[in-house]
Amino acid sequence: MDAPETILSVEKIEVTYHRVVTAVQGVSMTVKRGQIVALLGNNGAGKTTTLRAISGFVGMDDAQVSEGSISYKGQRTENRQPHEVTRLGVVLVPERSKVFENLTVAENILAAVPGKKSKSQAAVAYEYFPQLVRLREREAGYLSGGERQMLAIASALVCAPELLLVDELSLGLAPRVVADLIERLQLIRGELGLTIVLVEQNATVALELADYGYVMENGRIVLDGTADRLRSHDDIREFYLGHVQGERRNYRDVKQYRRSRRWYG
Numbered sequence: 001m002d003a004p005e006t007i008l009s010v011e012k013i014e015v016t017y018h019r020v021v022t023a024v025q026g027v028s029m030t031v032k033r034g035q036i037v038a039l040l041g042n043n044g045a046g047k048t049t050t051l052r053a054i055s056g057f058v059g060m061d062d063a064q065v066s067e068g069s070i071s072y073k074g075q076r077t078e079n080r081q082p083h084e085v086t087r088l089g090v091v092l093v094p095e096r097s098k099v100f101e102n103l104t105v106a107e108n109i110l111a112a113v114p115g116k117k118s119k120s121q122a123a124v125a126y127e128y129f130p131q132l133v134r135l136r137e138r139e140a141g142y143l144s145g146g147e148r149q150m151l152a153i154a155s156a157l158v159c160a161p162e163l164l165l166v167d168e169l170s171l172g173l174a175p176r177v178v179a180d181l182i183e184r185l186q187l188i189r190g191e192l193g194l195t196i197v198l199v200e201q202n203a204t205v206a207l208e209l210a211d212y213g214y215v216m217e218n219g220r221i222v223l224d225g226t227a228d229r230l231r232s233h234d235d236i237r238e239f240y241l242g243h244v245q246g247e248r249r250n251y252r253d254v255k256q257y258r259r260s261r262r263w264y265g
């Protein structure tokens with residue numbers, strides 16, 4: 001069997017805000033067709049910036065990919081307009097402003113892609129999120145966090161993505177809701193053959209869903225590997241448990257601490 005093709009290749013990108021603030025440096029990632037890839041890390045690590053660079057939305061934040069390249073299915077996409085990248089099949093579910101709050105659920109879904117194809121695509125969205133059917137006439141501003149996340153992913157599906165980028169799937173949601181979303185994304189990946197890149201602060205959630213993960217800290221990738229490998233990696237376990245001798249540490253501190261234990265302990 002042929003190895004799955006590389007659908008996304010991020011090569012040593014640097015992202016700069018307002019032409020002066022470097023938020024991401026030397027970040028490289030490879031995503032194969034059909035994979036679920038997680039980007040992990042604490043607040044401010046650069047996960048959202050990386051995802052917005054891939055989707056083209058950094059331009060709207062007065063930022064740019066100032067070095068390196070991003071290729072989607074062999075086409076260079078860094079610093080292209082978000083609508084161009086979306087049209088190529090790369091669709092972002094953003095962390096904030098996920099839905100149009102003053103529009104109903106049905107209007108949100110149709111707004112994702114106005115035009116002839118939107119009705120048949122909307123049917124796909126309702127098929128995967130049947131809870132949204134009874135909420136069709138409700139204004140999105142009145143939805144719960146979980147319903148909002150479903151609507152955001154459903155609206156992204158209307159755009160017929162090949163590569164779905166999800167920024168913070170689980171943030172602020174109850175474990176039961178997160179478990180349901182994980183199941184739904186697995187189904188969507190299996191049945192629609194989507195490739196998914198997921199940004200998560202919650203490593204447990206991310207590594208349950210993902211095949212492969214990258215860990216970011218201070219704008220750089222500090223570790224990557226299969227989800228199995230990351231789950232059993234001692235540094236990651238300590239890092240994400242977050243407490244070593246009662247003190248919260250970052251990944252580098254944990255590494256240093258482990259090294260010193262190897263030497264002296």
Ligand code: ATP
Binds near residue numbers: 017045047048050201
């Ligand atoms: P979080 O989970 O908190 O969103 P993150 O890993 O997604 O964290 P980013 O939001 O990508 O991290 O932020 C990375 C760095 O870029 C941070 O230092 C942040 O302050 C900076 N940054 C983000 N957005 C902007 C902006 N619009 N202008 C200037 N700096 C920014």
